[in-house]
Amino acid sequence: MQLHIHKKYLLLPALVALMLSCNRNVLDVKNLNAVEPKLTWTDPKLANAFLANLYNRVMPNGWPARSAALYGGLPVDEKRGVINSTTIQTTSHPWSGSFEDSYADIRQVNILLKEIESGTLDAATKDKIVGQALFLRAYSYFLMVRVYGGVPLLLEPQNLTDSLKVPRASTAEVFNAINTDLDKSIQLLQGQPFVDGDKGRIGLGAVLALKGRVALYKASPLFNPAHPYDNAYWQDAYNANVTAKTQLDAMGFGLNADYAGIWSTGNEGNKEAVLTVKFTAPTKTDGRNEQGARPLSQTANATGADNPVWSMVKAYTMKDGYPAGSSPNYAYSDQTFWQNRDPRFNASIVWNGSIYETGGIAGRRQYTDDILATATDSYSPNPSTSNWSFTGLYARKGLQPELKAAEVAQNSVDWIEIRYAEVLLNLAEAANETGHTADAITLLRQLRQRAGIEAGADNSYGITTTNRDAVRGLIYNERFVEFIFEGQRFWDLKRARTLLSLNGTVQQGVASTLKPSNLPVDNAKKNAYGYVSEDFNYTINTLYRTTVDNVTFTLTDNVYFAPIPLAQIQKNPNLKQTLGWGDGTFNPTLE
Structure with a gap:
């Protein structure tokens, strides 16, 4: 030829x-x-x-919102948007390029x-x-x-x-x-953590980590539906991820000291970044799609990307590591849903009344209600208004709030395709399925420690079970919150063959309304961003496709593999x- x-x-x-x-x-x-x-x-x-x-x-051309060819942009129970049987019955499948x-x-x-x-x-x-x-x-x-x-x-x-x-x-x-x-x-690539020391290039660490990721998929229920957790591939996955972690540790990789700092400017190429796609203003920018993720008043002609839904909010534990509503130390209420949560919540999500200093505006709070918010930011889900499909929540993770509204396209936060935290969670999952559940729990506690969750008197970080099935659930939930907006959730549900568990469910958002005791509005207080989250009542509403039609997940078993x-x-x-x-x-x- x-x-x-x-x-x-x-x-x-x-x-x-x-x-x-x-x-x-x-x-x-x-x-x-x-x-x-x-x-x-x-x-x-x-x-x-x-x-x-x-x-x-x-390689990806940015974060998942910018990389539909790799991630499909499918939000499932993480962010706004519903997939159903009509979405997937196309000749050009939305899950790949x-x-x-x-x-x-x-x-x-x-x-x-x-x-x-x-x-x-x-x-x-x-x-x-x-x-x-x-x-x-x-x-x-x-x-x-x-x-x-x-x-x-x-x-x-x-x-x-x-x-x-x-x-x-x-x-x-x-x-x-x-x-x-x-x-x-x-x-x-032996001896090359990054080729020629360039952290934007593939090195030995990335290859080992990808091999561990591939092995995890191969062992998963996706490919082994009759033997989801008792097939021989799990041992291969365990071995591959042990090797990846051991070698990455030896090469100096590890968890970044704080979760939010992984994506902060000036900290690019931190030790958690195993495989990075670099962005540098002004030559290569906005891989995060900051223009679409910001509130409309603080961006340029686009919004609505990466808006978290209520199921995402509920996935975060309290700050002692116990699920919301089950903590022995912190009471939970939908009326104060942001209080005493896993610190990753505040690092990733913007809610009504929270500090969000976009444009470098000191002390600025983001309002999403129908009274205090600007007309462009009135974003509470309310079927009686035009806001029937909005969630009342915005993304924070990976954005650069110091940028002015006219500068949002200059976002230069790197996309990390593989980070050390994923290697730990891949290993935890494989360990749990191969009789090493105690090791899996240790790895989960390591992630929670870095997140800032309280250790507790027993150093359990809220993990008290040793049951294999229960630990499996904890691992998937840990991935849910750890990787918010990173394109992992859809693939995790697919890999575990649990997408159909969404059937019959709807997406929800949180609507905010000023308490009667705060009316009429004090304009001086409003202009000084003086109203805080506690000044509002909150209602959990279903998101609507139209003002009369709520959308439920309706998936069939053929969703797990696409048609040619x-x-x-x-x-x-x-x-x-x-x-x-x-x-x-x-x-x-x-x-």
């Missing part, structure tokens, strides 16, 4: 602005568009520029892996580039296998004009290919459709 490499896939001008994974001198070459393809693999700068383009193609685009990305990785072997790069340079490229191919296939199960395995470059006539490999074969690439990458897009099957009759979709016969599980 003759290989044609088009220059547009090599060194586009966009690479100059990209620089997400390479030092500036890597791209310091003249007339990039005039470079002959064969020279790419003789010059380290050109080879690394090709690699930088692969990073840009494969374009099927065809995924293979275009893989093709470019395959070109690198093939062509670099005929180049003249020194062994050390070549090994580092190949190690990163193998990770990117493994990552690409992982994103697909968790959506579709088995997919065609293409490990050699094809012509751009070739038709895809390759049948689907089994799910087991795809997992094997992913692990083969990761194992090779591990060998090539019909257009792809029409192009390639060798592709079998997924079981549960049309006349599909392909089994995407490992059973």
Whole structure:
């Protein structure tokens, strides 16, 4: 098969602005568009520029709200928006990017892996580039296998004009290919926590952590519905995550000292960041979508992104680690739902009357009620007004409140694709399923200690059970609050095969109304942000799609794996459709 490499896939001008994974001198070459393809693999700068383009193609282009291709933007019980049977019954499935685009990305990785072997790069340079490229191919296939199960395995470059006539490999074969690439990458990146010390590039830590994540998925109920917690893959997951944690510890990774500080400017590349997509103002900005996440009065013509729902609020424990309503130390009421909660609540969520100093306005409080809030921020869910779909809550995590409203697009908070906390929770889950429940509890307590939850007299951090099933539930809830807005919740419910537990439920928000004792409004007090959260009454309301139609979750069992897009099957009759979709016969599980 003759290989044609088009220059547009090599060194586009966009690479100059990209620089997400390479030092500036890597791209310091003249007339990039005039470079002959064969020279790419003789010059380290050109080879690394090709690699930088692969990073840009494969890795997320920001936080989940900016990365629908990787995360689907599906909110489930975390943030506003409901998925149901009509959402998923489409030929272009919302849980992944374009099927065809995924293979275009893989093709470019395959070109690198093939062509670099005929180049003249020194062994050390070549090994580092190949190690990163193998990770990117493994990552690409992982994103697909968790959506579709088995997919065609293409490990050699094809012509751009070739038709895809390759049948689907089994799910087991795809997992094997992913692990083969990761194992090779591990060998090539030994001694490289980050390649060349650049924290925007893949290193050994990222490869080990991804291998642990992949193993956790492979062992999960998603792929093993008949043997969800008694299959042999759990031991593999445990071993992989023990190795990842051990090596990450040795390389100096660990939990950041405080939860909120993980995403604070000036603390980029902290020791929790195992794999980072860098953002730097003014060249690469707003990966967090601050423009959409802020209240409308404090942004520029956009709002409504990442608005937490009431089920997210209820997921946080009290500050002693006990569930709301079960704490022996702190009473809970919906009327004071923000009081004495897990500190991650305040670090992540803005509620009515809470301090939210956007635009650098000292002491500014965010109001969402229908009286004190500006017309643009009146955001309480109320079916009798136009606010029938609003939650009364905003996002705080990952935003830069010091930015003025006109500057919101300059948000430069890095996206951390893999952080150390995930490795701890991956290990905790695998430990719990392999007879190491006590170790799992220790890891959970470590996360809660960092969060600022009180240890208690017995140093339990609110965890008093040793029951395997109960600890499993605690792990999933810990992931829920730890990873809010990080695109993990939907995939956790999918991985655990618990998405259908949402059926019949509705999303809710919290409406706020000034107490009668605070009326009429004191304008001086209002203008000084003098009304506090306790000055309001709160009502939990259902979110509505229209003023008369509330939306419930209605999911069926075929949601766990996506259909191959019909257009792809029409192009390639060798592709079998997924079981549960049309006349599909392909089994995407490992059973």
